[in-house]
Amino acid sequence: MTSAIHHRTAAVRGLEVFYREAGDPDAPTVLLLHGFPTSSHMFRRLIPALADRYHVIAPDHIGFGQSAMPALGDFPYTFDALAEVTSALLQHLGVDRFAMYVQDYGAPIGWRLALQSPDRVTAIITQNGNAYEEGFVKPFWDGVFAYAKSPGPDTEAPVRGALTPEITRWQYVHGVADPSLVSPDNWVHDQALLDRPGNDEIQLKLFRDYPTNVDLYPQVHQYFRDSRVPLLAVWGANDAIFGPEGAEAFGQDLPDAEIHLLDSGHFALESHLEPITEHIRDFLARVLA
Numbered sequence: 001m002t003s004a005i006h007h008r009t010a011a012v013r014g015l016e017v018f019y020r021e022a023g024d025p026d027a028p029t030v031l032l033l034h035g036f037p038t039s040s041h042m043f044r045r046l047i048p049a050l051a052d053r054y055h056v057i058a059p060d061h062i063g064f065g066q067s068a069m070p071a072l073g074d075f076p077y078t079f080d081a082l083a084e085v086t087s088a089l090l091q092h093l094g095v096d097r098f099a100m101y102v103q104d105y106g107a108p109i110g111w112r113l114a115l116q117s118p119d120r121v122t123a124i125i126t127q128n129g130n131a132y133e134e135g136f137v138k139p140f141w142d143g144v145f146a147y148a149k150s151p152g153p154d155t156e157a158p159v160r161g162a163l164t165p166e167i168t169r170w171q172y173v174h175g176v177a178d179p180s181l182v183s184p185d186n187w188v189h190d191q192a193l194l195d196r197p198g199n200d201e202i203q204l205k206l207f208r209d210y211p212t213n214v215d216l217y218p219q220v221h222q223y224f225r226d227s228r229v230p231l232l233a234v235w236g237a238n239d240a241i242f243g244p245e246g247a248e249a250f251g252q253d254l255p256d257a258e259i260h261l262l263d264s265g266h267f268a269l270e271s272h273l274e275p276i277t278e279h280i281r282d283f284l285a286r287v288l289a
Helices: 046-050 077-094 104-117 138-147 152-164 165-171 185-194 201-211 211-227 243-253 271-286
Strands: 004-013 015-022 029-033 055-059 098-102 122-127 229-235 258-262
Touching: 004 055, 004 077, 004 243, 015 046, 015 077, 015 185, 029 046, 046 055, 046 243, 055 077, 077 104, 077 211, 098 104, 104 152, 104 211, 122 271, 138 152, 138 201, 138 271, 152 165, 152 211, 185 201, 229 271, 243 258, 258 271
Parallel strands: 029 055, 029 098, 098 122, 122 229, 229 258
Antiparallel strands: 004 015, 015 055
16 A cells, blocks of 8 residues: 555444545554544645555544434434544454544544553644643633533524634634635535534534543543653644643643644644644654654
């Protein structure tokens, strides 16, 4: 297998899971876990940049991208459930050990994988993927947590704004010094998937479940202290969702964490693919040697 990206599907627990794959299956595996509201599409340029040396797998979470989107009554749409499907996919593919790149929603999914089987995770790259309350930027998160605590028409209206074209575009361009570096295909692609009938209710369900991720943080911090897992943070410092304090906080429990703040926003790969790739290749070459 070459660095060309292969687009595949697998039947996992009765659900069709789409994933992008590249590289030699015998090479060390790097698992790429995307955030909201995107899909493995966000890794379309990173995958070939790593696949000459690594076996790269980037799945779409259930309800996102090209993976199955069962109705609310047919799938629980919790972060526990998303992590269980991801774990089952890795088992289906015969992946025993892996490094992981986590971003946004990919982080709480990745933390669950690590807590489930700490010895399977060889290294972590986090790009605006939070594990500490310090990283939450209040103007964005206050509405989400208010809705999760007391779902209803008054609290739902503000969070529905996160499903609109304006906010989808904002997530890509906010904090980017030169927005012309960010392809509009990103938010057009993501918005088309958000606008599928029924997807709004799926996203609202995940918003309501988000506090379970924060509840998990003490266990995640203990995992960091116990495992001393090698961790690289490559972080868009201008992100108005997960601020730079979230990157710096990893040093509390992983003193050897490597932290790089970039002049970018939430989807830093769009403007800073080259420096992020360089950091990842250098980091993995050292910690997986």
